[in-house]
Amino acid sequence: MVDIATRVYNHKWKIDPIVRSLIDTDFYKLLMCQSIFRNKPETQVTFTLVNRASDVPLAKLIDEGELREQLDHVRSLSLSRGESTWMRGNTFYGKRQMFRSDFMEWFEKMRLPPYSLERRGDQYELTFEGAWHEVMLWEIPALAILMELRGRAVLHQMRKFELQVLYARAMTKLWEKVERLRQIDNLKIADFGTRRRHSYLWQDWCVQAMVEGLGDKFTGTSNCLIAMKRDLEAVGTNAHELPMVYSALAEDDATLARAPYDVLADWHDEHSGNLRMILPDTYGTEGFLKNAPDWLAGWTGIRIDSGDPVRNAEVAIDWWKSRGEDPTEKLVIFSDGLDVAEMERLHKRFSGRVKVSFGWGTLLTNDFRGLVAGDALAPFSLVCKAQSANGRPTVKLSDNPEKAMGPADEIARYKRVFSVGEQERREVVV
Amino acid sequence: MVDIATRVYNHKWKIDPIVRSLIDTDFYKLLMCQSIFRNKPETQVTFTLVNRASDVPLAKLIDEGELREQLDHVRSLSLSRGESTWMRGNTFYGKRQMFRSDFMEWFEKMRLPPYSLERRGDQYELTFEGAWHEVMLWEIPALAILMELRGRAVLHQMRKFELQVLYARAMTKLWEKVERLRQIDNLKIADFGTRRRHSYLWQDWCVQAMVEGLGDKFTGTSNCLIAMKRDLEAVGTNAHELPMVYSALAEDDATLARAPYDVLADWHDEHSGNLRMILPDTYGTEGFLKNAPDWLAGWTGIRIDSGDPVRNAEVAIDWWKSRGEDPTEKLVIFSDGLDVAEMERLHKRFSGRVKVSFGWGTLLTNDFRGLVAGDALAPFSLVCKAQSANGRPTVKLSDNPEKAMGPADEIARYKRVFSVGEQERREVVV
Structure with missing residues (x-):
């Protein structure tokens, strides 16, 4: 028997949301969010989404309207009662009440801040600005949405048994x-x-x-x-x-x-x-x-x-x-x-x-490498990082110059301050 | 939403039937059935199920009670109205009314005749006796049931993701x-x-x-x-x-x-x-x-x-x-x-x-070769053949002596009558 109500209900969805919950995110984001909420609540940041794979033309593959709908859907989410109960009541790393009451009270009311989206050539420029502890929560959903919309564009061409x-x-x-x-x-x-x-x-x-x-x-x-x-x-x-x-x-x-x-x-x-x-x-x-x-x-x-x-x-x-x-x-x-x-x-x-x-x-x-023609579902290196804090540029060096981020002069300064010499270049697969 | 009614209904099944329809069979059985119904309606036959793969101990793998339940279920089947409509109304090989009215009237009332089941060592002896046009309809469901029950015995040991x-x-x-x-x-x-x-x-x-x-x-x-x-x-x-x-x-x-x-x-x-x-x-x-x-x-x-x-x-x-x-x-x-x-x-x-x-x-x-340990799901050579007609033994020679069936003296006689000389032996995989 087909459950008619379920079928009709499913037809009512305007989109098939990629992210349906604020806790569909990495646990460390919540830990860090609480830490920032406590230690650096005034810090203003800009986060930027960067597609390190310039051969994946995201703006050609993904419809801007669809992307906005997915991002807007995330902005409509708030913590559900069951999610809040889990965060408040669960034991994490052997510890009860990992998330403090003041943090939970704020998080229960939190909505993700606005995003800014522009097309630049074949890529999207997606940025988030605002209080650090709010903006940082965009990282995971934004990445997951871009990656999945690119996948959907490929899957859309395929037939049922394929x-x-x-x-x-x-x-x-x-x-x-x-x-x-x-x-x-x-x-x-x-x-x-x-x-x-x-x-x-x-x-x-x-x-x-x-x-x-x-x-x-x-x-x-x-x-x-x-x-x-x-x-x-x-x-x-x-x-x-x-x-x-x-x-x-x-x-x-x-x-x-x-x-x-x-x-x-x-x-x-x-x-x-x-x-x-x-x-x-x-x-x-x-x-x-x-x-x-x-x-x-x-x-x-x-x-x-x-x-x-x-x-x-x-x-x-x-x-x-x-x-x-x-x-x-x-x-x-x-x-x-x-x-x-x-x-x-x-x-x-x-x-x-x-x-x-x-x-x-x-x-x-996401190891769909080799599974479709042209490897069109292979994962690629997409990141969403802090670009500036209180108007000052951020820098990341890492142990691989391929992963370095920030303005060239600031990178040079950081290398000097942290005594970083020659580094081995390693290919970034994902 | 779970459809509660469906779930409860499914729980009511005593078994999960392997064959659920009399037309879950090969089309040529129905064509031949009609031909026999017309030309040889008085012929009495015995059909026997033979497992050519003696290394597959069916009686060890398959519970006799389960086998009887599946066979009994097939005997409970009758042609549904939709199935009858399809046989009467559909075009087969470009021809309308392939199945004549007298045949359909009989087939609509037909139930499969009794079976006889005995265990002999690690194998089952499964035979069907009666009018040729009825007994012959056992061939496909009997084979499908034995093959699937053997598969279920293997699948029963496996976990969900396996x-x-x-x-x-x-x-x-x-x-x-x-x-x-x-x-x-x-x-x-x-x-x-x-x-x-x-x-x-x-x-x-x-x-x-x-x-x-x-x-x-x-x-x-x-x-x-x-x-x-x-x-x-x-x-x-x-x-x-x-x-x-x-x-x-x-x-x-x-x-x-x-x-x-x-x-x-x-x-x-x-x-x-x-x-x-x-x-x-x-x-x-x-x-x-x-x-x-x-x-x-x-x-x-x-x-x-x-x-x-x-x-x-x-x-x-x-x-x-x-x-x-x-x-x-x-x-x-x-x-x-x-x-x-x-x-x-x-x-x-x-x-x-x-x-x-x-x-x-x-x-x-059924190409499950190589997919589980010990190749326990590989198909094997199971057949269900006419063994005698009006009390006289049947013989099959085929172009491969591995597929020959019948008493030795009759095989010799048939070889003589049909001038069959030396034949090339070929392995029977399925």
Whole structure:
């Protein structure tokens, strides 16, 4: 029997919304949002969406009207009662009431601020301006919307069985990865793939496949909505935007040099245990660790998100040793463009020497490479970053010059202040 | 929204029936049934199900109670009004009222006769006795039930995502075949895969995938229920049971030698055009054609269902030439254990020399080879054949001694009567 009411209700939708919930976002965005709400509530920022893949002409593929409808839909969202209950009542990283009442009261009333959209050639210029703790919540939905609308443009041309076989192939591809990962003893792996996913439903499928296929080896998802619906751990700690904005706000070079540590000092006050994860690469991993205060060596671990992961993990191990810490007690989370072979290699090299964990992103939730003609569904490198704070430009260097962002003169200044020399160029896949 | 009524209704089913309709069978069974109903209504037969694959211990895999429930369910079926309307009102092979009123009136009231089931070691002995035109209707449902119950036994052990990936892999596998077949110019191909299918739903999926993927190259399905539901051509002509039973009824060697031609003489009276297809291999293709009356050379074509298909098609071409017929006007339907590479090879060799067509069976609707551990879902060779008629044993020789059936002394007699010499042994895959 067809449920007539459901069918008629579905026909009433003007669009098929890509993002349907404010917590269909990464857990670390909510943690950082609360931190900013508490520590930097007055900061005004501009976030910009950047398509690093100039060969993907987003403005040709995606209709501007459709894009606006999707973005407008996100602006219409507010936190539901059940979502609020989950955030207030759930245990995150073993802690109750991770989100404080004043933050939740504000978040329950929050709507995403306006966006600015313009076409520039074959690309869109999409920017968000306003209070940092509001604007930053645009990052994940904006990326997910652009990525999925591009996918929909391709899927729109396909017939029914072509579509079914496309997803059959994608499922098979993911499952074969899961079957390989299952062979790794003591594997710990989480889903970090929200931002550049193929779609929400696909991410949800991937996560459930990991639950069945990997059991305890799967440690959770960064996606709060999926974590809530599937009763999984919500995972994630912090990101580059914190040191980027703190650094932009620095009035002089001495303050700038201290800024990345000031960020973590604030974080240290707020969080403990597995949330004390160092993200060292914003202005170069080696310099960051060398100049780090001793209390940072006491943190639980490090996340490696750019550059040569082997080299950076070795640098971290040497650093812990030099500070009298036992690396085997430390957690190393790899999260940069991972796929199975790379995880096998890294696990083999570091397991036993440190506690190894993986944050598997785009190649978990959007590996449609090779599945359609012209590879028109392959994921590409789309980011949404803080561009300025209180009118001052932000800079990111990372351990890969391909990922650097900011005005050239400011990049030069940051390289000088943080003593960053020659860096190895690495292709950015996703 | 969950449709509560549907959910509750589904819970009320005592079993999940494998065969839910009397026309979930091959079209040629209905054509032959009508012919027998008209020409041999008094003939009593025994049909036996034979598992040629002794390494598949059906009685260990399939619960006897479940098997009985499925067989009993088929006995509870009768022709629905819509099915009767389709048979009476539809055009088959360009002809209206293919099924005559007297036949339809009988068929509308018909229920399948009783079955006899016994366990013998690791196999079941399943036999059907009664009037030929009733018993013969057991063949397809009995085979489909055994094959699917064996599959269900394997699927029962699998978890949710394993199952989804299994079907994803099967879909991908079929689609890759369709994509290869699409490359063949002037391809004509039909689904002949009902009897040893994985399941009804899977066959229905495969047929629809062929419709989308092959367009006009897909000429129809032998499954009447799917033909009706999907608005496709129902295809098929006649099978070995006609010459087998006619031959068993022959009182002496001279009558026996004429029997296979008597069958086709009756068929000639009833059918024209593309239904006039010779099935020459029951007692050896070469002898059959050599001794055939001239009017048979005027038939539309030939179906090649055993032996070396290249050799048999060449024999047919030579035969037509020797009888003054133009082979390029003749239809050759290949239907023996086909898969894509074989069809590519045969099409390449014979296209242009004759009209080539394929009846694709088990490797269309049940190619689960290589998809689960131990190949526990691979199709195997299960047949349900006339064993005796009016108390006299039937014999089948075919062009492959591996497919021969009947008592040894009778096989020897038939070989003598039909001048069948040494035959090439060929592995029977499905």
